[in-house]
Amino acid sequence: MRFQRVKKWVLERYDSEALRGLIKKKYVPSHKYEIFYYMGGLALFLFFIQFLTGFALALYYVPHPEQANKYVVDIVTKLNFGWLFRSLHHWGAQILIGVLFFHCFSTLLLKSYRKPRELLWITGTILLGISIFFGLSGYLLVWDERAFAAVRVATGGAGSIPIIGQYLKAFLRGGNDVTGETLARFYAFHVSILPFLTMILISLHVLLVQYHGLSVPLFLEGEKLRKVPFFPNVLYKDFMIWLFVLGVLVTISVLAPPEIGKKADPYAPTPEGIKPEWYFYFLFQTLKFFPGEIFGLSGETIAVSLITLAAIFFLAIPFFDRKSSRGEKSRTFTWVGVCYTVYFLVMTFLGFVT
Amino acid sequence: MKLRWPSVTRREFLNTLFTGWFIAFFAACIYPLLKFIYPNLEKEPDFVILNAKDFLEIPNNSTKPFPWGGKLGLIFKKDDGTIHALKGVCTHMECNxxxxxxxxxxxxxxxxxxxxxxxxxxxxxxxxxxxxxxxRIENEKLIVSKKGVKVEIPKG
Structure with missing residues (x-):
């Protein structure tokens, strides 16, 4: 048998006992809240789909302001299955970001970030930020009016951050305004810089999960929990979820291909009823609530500064929440978590209905 | 005086040497890298010159776009027929x-x-x-300039 020979070839060279030991020893605690354990794996699966569909699209796309929009149209109208790959990439991104938010907020509310998993929280939160930037840079590549306006607003918002804002804005835009330079830059972010960072952070994140094992909620700590072997029990459940989500993804992609707007024109008025992608709604709504001026200061600067502070605090939560780290109940941070989650949900909901 | 023992070991010496070398190398790289990735910023124009006849004919109470550098400019004719020009960019988040x-x-x-x-x-x-x-209208040209900027077109 050829397979036996290949197996022998590998075994003669590599110590498979160590690996087998790892596989056998990997157990996962089982309890009422174990569904949250599957979100990370699902995100990993969706990242994989994004990479795969992205590779395909990158073979044809050209980031030139005169042609980019036409190329996207060509991809979905002229190429074999181009419509499917673009649709999968678009909807895959939507679902992925949704899953990441869910993963993030469940970690926050169950306080799985507590000692010793601070670095898991930090790598995860940065990955969420990167994914949002992936979304923003990706939808500029379509180079239609909506993307153009959205990127103007988003990079303009970055410009309102005190001190570094103006530099950051010019860096992101590749100039004073959103132009072809911005398209080239966002293309570079989207297909080379961000994927590279993502690969590193995902590897680190997954390695850390292997190292620390899965976190058990504080209120279940000390209780006797059943342990389930990862191979194959948990992995099969992972597969079930992945297959289900893949089914949903393909169905949506086939039934609801994303639109491609009119080619971006820097001299055209912004189209009516413009909205960013849903995962920007909480920022979009926050900006809308601030008046133009508060005590002589620009409302925009205040809003963006507050958002920046909230984001930094969010990232540093494991270091502020000392009680959870000691294994004690931490009421304050339960409320902090609830506040962040509710704010995000309510603002996103308002973004949908207004 | 000859030391019986060297004050640093060979390993310490090499570690220091290589650390210093790495730091010096990366420091020397960072400046050009930052200068490179930060774009050259083009200034907004002080004035643009347009063909007057393309813009004077627009109906009252309407606008017509023109390029103000890379941004949107608008020629605006009021109800009373007076011509105005403005930057068509919102002062909030720079949307057109x-x-x-x-x-x-x-x-x-x-x-x-x-x-x-x-x-x-x-x-x-x-x-x-x-x-x-x-x-300002001069020799069939519409001169749109920033407030306070004097524009003189050479004759001929």
Whole structure:
């Protein structure tokens, strides 16, 4: 048998006992809240789909302001299955970001970030930020009016951050305004810089999960929990979820291909009823609530500064929440978590209905 | 005096040497890298010169776009027939604005900001009025310039 020979070839060279030991020893605690354990794996699966569909699209796309929009149209109208790959990439991104938010907020509310998993929280939160930037840079590549306006607003918002804002804005835009330079830059972010960072952070994140094992909620700590072997029990459940989500993804992609707007024109008025992608709604709504001026200061600067502070605090939560780290109940941070989650949900909901 | 033992070991010496070498190398790389990735910024123009006949004929109470550098500029003819020029960019988040003739207001769809006919911010989040330019007609040319900028076209 050829397979036996290949197996022998590998075994003669590599110590498979160590690996087998790892596989056998990997157990996962089982309890009422174990569904949250599957979100990370699902995100990993969706990242994989994004990479795969992205590779395909990158073979044809050209980031030139005169042609980019036409190329996207060509991809979905002229190429074999181009419509499917673009649709999968678009909807895959939507679902992925949704899953990441869910993963993030469940970690926050169950306080799985507590000692010793601070670095898991930090790598995860940065990955969420990167994914949002992936979304923003990706939808500029379509180079239609909506993307153009959205990127103007988003990079303009970055410009309102005190001190570094103006530099950051010019860096992101590749100039004073959103132009072809911005398209080239966002293309570079989207297909080379961000994927590279993502690969590193995902590897680190997954390695850390292997190292620390899965976190058990504080209120279940000390209780006797059943342990389930990862191979194959948990992995099969992972597969079930992945297959289900893949089914949903393909169905949506086939039934609801994303639109491609009119080619971006820097001299055209912004189209009516413009909205960013849903995962920007909480920022979009926050900006809308601030008046133009508060005590002589620009409302925009205040809003963006507050958002920046909230984001930094969010990232540093494991270091502020000392009680959870000691294994004690931490009421304050339960409320902090609830506040962040509710704010995000309510603002996103308002973004949908207004 | 000859030391019986060297004060640093060979390993310490090499570690220090290589650490210093790495730091010096990366420090020397960072400056050009930062200079490279930060773009050259083009300034907004002080003035643009347009063909007057393309813009003077527009109906009253309407606008027509023109390129102001890479940004949107608007020539605006009021009800009384006077010609004005303004930057068509919202002062809030830099979205392009549009003119709503029936309401006689400028409107930014991004965050629902309104400006009156003189560019004053009257509702919504915009913090400042729109930027109006000076307009002058000379030899069939429409000269749009920033306030306070003197433009002289060479004759001929």
């Amino acid at each position: 604005i549009m003119y709503k003739p029936e309401e006689r207001k400028f409107y930014c769809p991004c965050h629902k900001g309104y400006f009156d006919q003189d560019g004053k911010n009257i509702s919504g989040p915009p913090p400042r009025p729109l930027e109006f330019f000076e307009v």
